[in-house]
Amino acid sequence: MATRNGFMDGGSWYKGNLHGHTTLSDGKLTPEQFREAYKQKGYHFIAHSEHDFFSNFEQENEPNFILLPASEVGIRMPKDDVRIFHLHVIMGTDEHLAAATKEPLKHMEPIVWPDFVGFETAQAFIDDMVARGNIVMFNHPHWSTVEWEDVYALENLFALEVYNHCSEWMENMGNSRVMWETLLRKGKKLWGTATDDNHNNYPLDSIYCDSFGGWVVVKAPELTRNAVISALLEGSFYSSTGPEIYDFRIENDEVIFECSPVERIYMNGDLRQYQIELGENITSLRKKLRGDEKFVRIECYDKFGKFAFTNPIYLD
Ligand SMILES: [Zn+2]
Ligand SMILES: [Zn+2]
Structure with a gap:
């Protein structure tokens, strides 16, 4: 008699965007505008995931709106390789940080793009980030034109970014559902997320706006980084575009x-x-x-x- 719960017992629902860019990298909203826009839309948490450096704005957390320290890091590919590996690094729980075997990332710390010489490059990068107390997601695989085998080969990932709103809205390449299903069928246990990957090149009320199109809703005992990250790791969340x-x-x-x-x-x-x-x-x-x-x-x-x-x- 199978009895399982897809979400944790008790707790509350918290809506979040795990992937967003501001003027600190290639986005058009300032960090303040980014936060305000999502807060006004009823989000409970967002990840500040700028390209290739880590940012931690936790000191600006509010009781009903928190900021997850994060970064999106690209692996530099050889010129004739059209694939892209964008790996999403989010600060783990306090327990992860305490158990880290390497120095945790600091606010505004650059993260160096490793040169790709094979899967071991990506794997070494993921392992290094995990050793520094983070969790790692594989971003927008369809847009990146990677194959399922490219993701299958990698260990230590907690999730696949199944729906990336910016890639879908702007280029019709943001939905990686088929690849996720293939990976799951082949026994690769990865949770699936939806995110915005907002860059806000257009105003928030424009049809071209890439905000508020893909999100996760976690079920967690409270709105803290520890609780949200634990819920993400346990799969106690769903993804949505509506x-x-x-x-x-x-x-x-x-x-x-x-x-x-x-x-x-x-x-x-x-x-x-x-x-x-x-x-x-x-x-x-x-x-x-x-x-x-x-x-x-x-x-x-x-x-x-x-x-x-x-x-x-x-x-x-
Ligand atoms: Zn990316
Ligand atoms: Zn991005």
């Missing part, structure tokens, strides 16, 4: 899912799509497991095509 998710669990071999009104709910797994719920304004799915699934996850789409997805619940 719909809200309220429940995802397996009870006595039955999958239970609840969300805001949508048109389509799909229960996916390592097998083909085999359980669906379609209808106007549906808000739940309840389906019995077949019994041979290695994992199940849910995606739902509203009538405008906006979607939300859970992380997998593993059954093996």
Whole structure:
């Protein structure tokens, strides 16, 4: 009798953007404008993830809005290699920092782009960042034109950036769902995120604005870096471009899912799509497991095509 909870028991929901740029790198909003814009939109946390240096604005945290120290680092590729490896570094919990075997990153510390000589370059970079008390995500794989094998080879990643709003909105290359599914089916256990990767080259009220299009909502006991990072590491979150998710669990071999009104709910797994719920304004799915699934996850789409997805619940 499988019984698993997709989100932690108790706690509250906190909405966040894990990926954003400001005038400190190639974004157009100042750090202050970045914070204010997301706070006004009801976000609870954002990551300051400038290119190739680390920034920590935690001293400006507020009770209902916190700033995750972060950076997005690119691995320098040989000239004839069109792939891009952008690795997303976010400061871990206080426990990670205390256990770090190397010096934790400091505010405004540059992070050197290693030259790519093979997967070992990327792996050594990831391992170094983890040793310094951080967690690491692989960014926008579809936009980066990497293959699933490129990601599969890497260890010590906590997540794949499955939906990158800037890449999707501006270049139709931000959705890496197929690659995520391929990796999951091949046994690679990575959580999936949605982010903005906002650069704000256009005003916030413009159709070209790349803010507020992809986010995560974590379920955590409180709004602190420790609680948010722990929830991210445990997979206690969902990703969205619109719909809200309220429940995802397996009870006595039955999958239970609840969300805001949508048109389509799909229960996916390592097998083909085999359980669906379609209808106007549906808000739940309840389906019995077949019994041979290695994992199940849910995606739902509203009538405008906006979607939300859970992380997998593993059954093996
Ligand atoms: Zn990037
Ligand atoms: Zn970016």
